[in-house]
Amino acid sequence: MxxxxxxxxxxGRLDLHLLDQRQRTVGILEFSLRLxxxxxxxxxxxxxxxxxxxxxxxxxxxxxxxxxxxxxxAVEGSRVALSVxxxxxxxxxxxxxxxxxxxx
Numbered sequence: 729m730x731x732x733x734x735x736x737x738x739x740g741r742l743d744l745h746l747l748d749q750r751q752r753t754v755g756i757l758e759f760s761l762r763l764x765x766x767x768x769x770x771x772x773x774x775x776x777x778x779x780x781x782x783x784x785x786x787x788x789x790x791x792x793x794x795x796x797x798x799x800x801x802a803v804e805g806s807r808v809a810l811s812v813x814x815x816x817x818x819x820x821x822x823x824x825x826x827x828x829x830x831x832x
Contacts (some may be wrong), residue, residue, distance in 0.1 A: 732740045737763055737780075738831040746818040747809070754818075757810070768799055772793060775812060784832045787825060 739761050746755040758769040766783050767794045768776040776799040786801060794801040800811040808825055809817035812831060 739763060740831070741825060742812075742824070743829070744820065744824050746812075755812075757812075759828065766832065770812060780832050784829065787829050787832070 742759040744757040744759065745753045746757065746795070748754045755770060757775070760769060762779065764780055766778050766780055767774060767777075772827045774797075776797040778796045783794075787808070790801065790803045793803075798813050800814075800817070802809050802817060804812065804817065804819065807822070808820045810820055811817040
């Protein structure tokens with residue numbers, strides 16, 4: 729049994745634009761939040777499925793890399809970064825982290 733009150737849990741979708749060094753979009757990750765899980769999609773492929781509580785805990789106190797399926801969350805300097813399929817990481821805008829934390 730999960731610890732969520734289903735009436736109070738936000739479910740929906742957030743899109744994260746992965747940017748190159750020139751701030752151009754090189755891909756879009758879709759974060760689909762359900763009652764107890766967050767599924768991360770890239771195009772028509774599922775990259776990761778993670779429990780909301782585990783993701784929330786890591787986002788609030790990111791220390792060591794969080795490896796979930798084909799997605800790696802890490803801290804680079806003071807910023808959160810994501811790597812897909814072992815490729816070079818992309819810094820995640822702080823505004824996106826704030827949005828994700830507020831709904832997760």
